[in-house]
Amino acid sequence: MGEFIMENIYILGIESSCDETAASVVKNGTEIVSNVVASQIESHKRFGGVVPEIASRHHVEQITVVIEEALKQANIQPADLNAVCVTEGPGLVGALLIGINAAKAFSFAHGLPLIGVHHIAGHIYANALVQPMEFPLLALVVSGGHTELVLMKEDGNFELIGETRDDAAGEAYDKVARVLNIPYPGGPQIDRLAHESDGEVDFPRVWLEPDSYDFSFSGLKSAVINYKHNADQRGEAINPMHVAKGFQDSVVEVLTAKTLRAARQYNVKQVIAAGGVSANKGLRDALTATFNKEGIPFYVPPLKLCTDNAAMIAAAGTSMFKAGKRSDLALNGRPGLELLSWNK
Amino acid sequence: MIWLGIDTANSPLAVAIVKDGKIVAAETRNMKVNHSASVMPAIEDIIKKAGLSPSDIDAIAVSQGPGSYTGVRIGVTVAKTLAWTLQIPLAGVSSLKVLAANAGIYQGLVCSVIDARRENVYGGVYNSAHQLESVIDDGHYSMASLLEKLKEIGQPVLFVGQDVDVFWQQIKQQLGELATRAPYTFDLPSAGQLIYLAEQVELPAVEDTHNFVPTYCRLVEAEANWLKEQKEQKR
Numbered sequence: 001m002g003e004f005i006m007e008n009i010y011i012l013g014i015e016s017s018c019d020e021t022a023a024s025v026v027k028n029g030t031e032i033v034s035n036v037v038a039s040q041i042e043s044h045k046r047f048g049g050v051v052p053e054i055a056s057r058h059h060v061e062q063i064t065v066v067i068e069e070a071l072k073q074a075n076i077q078p079a080d081l082n083a084v085c086v087t088e089g090p091g092l093v094g095a096l097l098i099g100i101n102a103a104k105a106f107s108f109a110h111g112l113p114l115i116g117v118h119h120i121a122g123h124i125y126a127n128a129l130v131q132p133m134e135f136p137l138l139a140l141v142v143s144g145g146h147t148e149l150v151l152m153k154e155d156g157n158f159e160l161i162g163e164t165r166d167d168a169a170g171e172a173y174d175k176v177a178r179v180l181n182i183p184y185p186g187g188p189q190i191d192r193l194a195h196e197s198d199g200e201v202d203f204p205r206v207w208l209e210p211d212s213y214d215f216s217f218s219g220l221k222s223a224v225i226n227y228k229h230n231a232d233q234r235g236e237a238i239n240p241m242h243v244a245k246g247f248q249d250s251v252v253e254v255l256t257a258k259t260l261r262a263a264r265q266y267n268v269k270q271v272i273a274a275g276g277v278s279a280n281k282g283l284r285d286a287l288t289a290t291f292n293k294e295g296i297p298f299y300v301p302p303l304k305l306c307t308d309n310a311a312m313i314a315a316a317g318t319s320m321f322k323a324g325k326r327s328d329l330a331l332n333g334r335p336g337l338e339l340l341s342w343n344k
Numbered sequence: 345m346i347w348l349g350i351d352t353a354n355s356p357l358a359v360a361i362v363k364d365g366k367i368v369a370a371e372t373r374n375m376k377v378n379h380s381a382s383v384m385p386a387i388e389d390i391i392k393k394a395g396l397s398p399s400d401i402d403a404i405a406v407s408q409g410p411g412s413y414t415g416v417r418i419g420v421t422v423a424k425t426l427a428w429t430l431q432i433p434l435a436g437v438s439s440l441k442v443l444a445a446n447a448g449i450y451q452g453l454v455c456s457v458i459d460a461r462r463e464n465v466y467g468g469v470y471n472s473a474h475q476l477e478s479v480i481d482d483g484h485y486s487m488a489s490l491l492e493k494l495k496e497i498g499q500p501v502l503f504v505g506q507d508v509d510v511f512w513q514q515i516k517q518q519l520g521e522l523a524t525r526a527p528y529t530f531d532l533p534s535a536g537q538l539i540y541l542a543e544q545v546e547l548p549a550v551e552d553t554h555n556f557v558p559t560y561c562r563l564v565e566a567e568a569n570w571l572k573e574q575k576e577q578k579r
């Protein structure tokens with residue numbers, strides 16, 4: 001009997017769901033061979049947030065450049081790839097369409113399989129690029145558009161056990177930043193201010209029903225707005241650092257406590273954080289300390305894998321590729337795409 | 345020489361293959377189709393029907409705009425990615441000129457019109473007696489101002505494009521006898537015409553493909569406001 005040799009799988013990932021145009025080559029779903037991101041943040045700063053039409057225009061300018069760069073850095077020919085994976089949704093529809101149509105054209109030109117990938121699956125699988133994933137696994141997904149607790153009983157299997165009922169954590173950060181006159185993107189600034197603060201304003205924690213894993217941040221956001229409003233009425237200046245710390249502590253405490261409770265209930269082997277807001281130092285520190293104490297391994301990917309990138313899409317796509325998932329050339333952008341399991 | 349032509353700049357979808365000066369296959373659809381979902385299947389289909397494979401294509405022509413922002417971007421993204429990865433030249437043609445080319449046989453001024461909402465149009469005027477030489481530049485105009493310019497020129501004009509219907513009363517009111525409505529057979533873009541027009545000019549270098557972008561003829565509103573603010577602050 002000859003020895004069975006597992007062939008390497010090389011996947012090209014493409015991501016354009018918001019304001020980063022990205023392409024990456026990933027080997028076997030775990031090893032980054034190249035990871036190219038063209039960020040538009042400087043362009044959108046002028047407007048205090050992402051302008052969808054401008055994002056789409058930048059994606060068209062950048063898309064072939066980033067794909068070429070990813071292939072070049074990986075020193076790989078299209079013929080050496082096993083598949084092309086692209087973010088199918090959720091995201092800004094006009095932005096999604098650029099990556100999707102480029103991916104379709106590329107896959108057609110080279111006769112490569114095409115796979116549409118869920119953006120949040122991508123954020124979760126960013127962890128597979130750092131650390132083997134072990135199941136059951138609990139993922140806390142926090143980004144500009146999402147605040148979710150996702151339970152994975154096995155590879156490619158997702159169960160949404162909690163989500164935000166109003167604002168995503170990232171949205172709340174953006175709005176509080178506006179109240180504090182912090183320029184876009186305000187999240188990292190609030191994180192920094194909170195860290196350097198010597199005091200804090202006491203803001204409420206919103207727990208919802210005792211057994212719920214859902215989140216709500218609009219009440220907290222309103223509390224911050226009212227606090228500022230009341231101070232203005234009295235002609236008093238607020239201390240932005242104290243507000244930042246009070247706000248961040250409320251968000252972090254709720255996120256951490258609910259994640260811990262879910263991790264215990266589902267007896268998970270691993271807890272991971274994913275999404276842009278998981279780059280937040282306050283949140284990382286709190287989760288790390290909590291799960292160290294609990295004795296459950298906790299991981300969060302390095303900063304450049306927390307924010308949008310294509311390596312994470314290729315990583316999730318590799319699991320889909322192995323599970324036999326394929327898309328056809330009619331693949332379209334789906335801004336409200338649901339996270340569905342590919343292994344049931 | 346084998347060409348692939350793609351036009352998704354507005355609601356119709358048009359693709360064609362031209363081989364050595366002959367249209368091998370061409371398709372135009374004018375249903376409410378979603379270009380993002382349908383353009384790649386249409387391209388795959390027409391290449392297959394022509395008995396070709398992607399690597400047989402020698403050049404690509406795409407309708408570069410103006411038109412629907414999303415529509416133009418889909419065509420340009422597909423064309424750009426194919427051209428770049430197959431290492432073949434990509435030629436862009438004005439979507440308004442593609443429409444005007446339908447009236448190539450008419451010896452006079454041809455005005456192509458695409459509805460841009462709020463009584464505005466993307467419009468361009470070409471002289472079909474002189475190889476579709478541009479008479480009024482492609483642009484984003486209020487319909488009234490475009491008609492004013494045409495009135496000043498004072499020559500008969502043939503209007504093409506299915507959005508002419510939206511403005512026909514206004515056109516007749518402002519231009520009277522000078523205005524003629526082209527038959528509906530001239531209203532849809534033809535990817536064969538698109539390729540024909542692309543063949544008339546020198547092919548761009550393959551290296552230029554990365555820089556290829558749609559012709560929007562319009563700033564994004566947020567950007568226009570921002571530029572205005574910058575100007576006011578400088579004063």
Ligand SMILES: [Zn+2]
Pocket residue numbers: 119123143275276307308
């Ligand atoms: Zn994201």
